[in-house]
Amino acid sequence: MYVPVESDLQEISKEISIMQQCDSTYVVKYYGSYLKNTDLWTVMEYCGAGSVSDIIRLQNKTLTADEIATILKTTSKGLEYFHVMRKIHRDLKAGNIFLNTDGREKLADFGEAGQLTDAMAKCDTVTGTPFWMAPEAIQKTGYNCVADIWSLGIISIQMAEGKPPYADTHPMRAIFMMSTNPPPRFRKPELWSYDFTNFVKKCLVKNPEQIATATHLLQHPYIKNAKPVSISRLYHRCYGDQN
Template sequence: MEPTEKHRSEIVHFKLAPDELNKAPEEVFDIVSKLGEGSYGAVHKAIHKSTGHVIAVKKVPVDTDLQEIIKEITIMQQCDSRFVVKYYGSYFKNSDLWIVMEYCGAGSVSDIMRLRRKTLNELEMSAILKDTLLGLSYLHSLKKIHRDIKAGNILLNMDGQAKLADFGVAGQLTDTMAKRNTVIGTPFWMAPEVIQEIGYDQKADIWSLGITAIEMAEGRPPHADIHPMRAIFMIPTKPPPTVKNPEEWTPLFIDFIAQSLVKNPEERISAEEFLKHEFVVNAHAVLH
């Protein structure tokens, strides 16, 4: 059912009351079901008791460096764009951090591919890539870097609109969780300059977006069949990847990938410029 305008505005303006942020989370929310495992903890569907509003709760096991995580969450709460998943607040419960955020009913792009058991077509990809670029353009205008663009971190709501998720959390949580889990985040989506640790900026997200485009087209990012540690050496030294069978795709899509996967970040396109690329200019939501 198509949400009414009133319903839409409620979605946009939902907020936790200040006194609710000081309560125990189970007094404020009813956990309905587990949606899946995020990279750093389980994500649950929950109901905000006083309004009936559906939200998502990510439960992250935490051991150290809480101040850093709180700082990151504060940054996330400063984001106000319909192309970035909204963060409503956070709670500590025993040894877990509960991060309360906007619920995206269709799940992540990688969930959708897994459930449908097929990759995406160019119409679907153009719509998702356009929304993702709008989210990145917004973040980059605030001098923020996402750092973890991949199909698993692009969520869709029930209207088929794509939103960036897990912004900022990944960067800080990596240090915190490293003791528990040795391979955190794989390098397959990482820009060469990030792997080489020669300093990087927002352009690193554009490389990751190009890898994500290949992931949506083929189901996996390039080098996915080799060991992550070997990929770390290959990405900076090999020519930029592209799709395995270029003849199956339009020249526009091939060009979109080529424009994002430029090894020198200074020559790589910005998110704002990229929004003028013909592959995404005429995109419209097609996922229902």
């Protein structure tokens, strides 16, 4: 990708720094950057299948329970890697989970990512996309890595229902409702297994002290029992006739 030089180079440098520090099969790989004329070009791993959000949009239907489980398992592994390094994605959504043409999911887009340190155990900057933001991030009460887990719960509902909770609401209204209402749940929970609804329930906890970590979620029956579904089939279903 390329970025005009007149863009905020400090923010771009921060994103590049985050990518340089990551070396995981679950995170989009960064290869380097170079300046050409007035543009900064960044070379990253190619994810030809687009994002999970693209897949939902192109096939014009929601994902199956097995496909969702596979994506959540890989994404949880990516978050575990990210959080061990005390990094917070802060803008996790289906549009930022990319798939390569082999059907492997990768965390991407670290423009809003933050780094916790010994001196800063929590962040207080309001950043991210409203419908996926954790309540503690909205309320500026201080938040850490588990704010990404709330976003993972919202993504789970998005993959199952086609859009996140409050998607038809004005973003500012959605932020207010996310802060004051009980955690969102499935519109029709009877369509989904107990393990899946329980997984989402463990992600969408308003008290960040009680929310599960990525490491704990990887031990959840919904993730542990995920069938080895080839997500590449999604790619061919959406793009096969175009290649």
